[in-house]
Amino acid sequence: MTTHARTERLFLRNWSMTDVDAYAGIVADPEVMRYIGDGKPRGRGHAEAFVRTMMRHQEERGWMRFAIEHAASGHLIGFSGFDEKDGRLDFGWRLGREFWGGGYGFEACSAALWVGRTSFGLTGMTAQSYxxxxxxxxxxxxxxxxxxxxxxxNGRTLVVYGFPEDFPRGFDA
Ligand SMILES: CC(C)(COP(=O)(O)OP(=O)(O)OC[C@H]1O[C@@H](n2cnc3c(N)ncnc32)[C@H](O)[C@@H]1OP(=O)(O)O)[C@@H](O)C(=O)NCCC(=O)NCCS
Incomplete structure (x- = not known):
């Protein structure tokens, strides 16, 4: 299993099919999905398709939305990383609710940004959120x-964030 980064409490690593059950538990939680797309929880089929897509990306190009593993327990707790969306490099993240509020999100995202930049030379990423x-x-x-x-x-406002130095001629949403 390829590990991309180790932080104080987390691994950022590749995905495997053994992650499907844990990931399905995360996306089945309405609170986790509240601010994502239409805000609806997702079923096991969605989780399995997502993991398969991530495995294809890691095989083909190495980077994707990296799996986040809690180092002490070995549990998959979510993802942070990159995907192509509407012609842009989208930076996204999602953690299981029991891991919110303890600094894991920022810890994982900082590591994902570092991996994206230093291991894969990614630039120009944007992130969007309600x-x-x-x-x-x-x-x-x-x-x-x-x-x-x-x-x-969907009739709602989204904010788009990025690193202004990546867009010296301005950003065209
Ligand atoms: C967004 C998410 C990753 C945050 O994870 P987390 O581990 O709770 O985040 P952290 O503990 O690292 O907190 C990062 C900062 O955000 C703040 N924060 C976290 N949750 C917050 C909340 N609900 N309200 C206000 N501030 C919050 C923290 O206080 C911290 O800021 P600080 O260092 O200035 O105090 C997590 O809530 C999540 O996965 N949500 C569901 C999926 C999702 O919405 N993804 C993003 C779609 S755009």
Whole structure:
């Protein structure tokens, strides 16, 4: 199993099919999915398809939304990392609820950013969030991102964050 980074409490690593059950538990939680897309929880089929897609990406290009493993317990607790979305490099994250509020989100995202940049040469990533998802917006700010734009999706406002130095000619949402 390829490990991309080790932080104080976490591993960022590749995915395997043995992660499907744990990931299905995370996306079945309505609180976790509240600020994602239509806000609805997802079933096991979605989780399995997601893990398969991540495994294809790690095989083909090495980077993806990295699996986050809690080092002390060995549990899969979520993901942080990158995907292509609407022609952009999207930086996203998702943790199981029992791991919120303890600094794991920022710890994982900082490591994912470092891996993306140093191991895979990724630049120009953006992250988007509903502004009311305060924890997510705070993670963007703590990583040094700033608000580049706002856009509408499903009749709701989304904020788009990124590193302004990656967009010297400005950002076109
Ligand atoms: C967003 C998420 C990853 C945050 O994870 P976390 O481990 O709780 O985050 P951290 O503990 O590292 O906190 C990071 C910062 O956000 C703040 N924060 C976290 N949750 C918060 C909340 N609900 N309200 C306000 N601030 C919050 C923390 O206080 C911390 O800021 P500080 O260092 O200035 O005090 C987690 O809540 C999650 O997975 N949510 C569901 C999925 C999701 O919404 N993903 C993003 C979609 S855009």
């Amino acid at each position: 502004p009311e998802n305060a924890g997510s917006v705070r993670i963007m700010q703590k990583m040094g991102m700033s608000e580049l734009a706002q856009k509408q999706e």
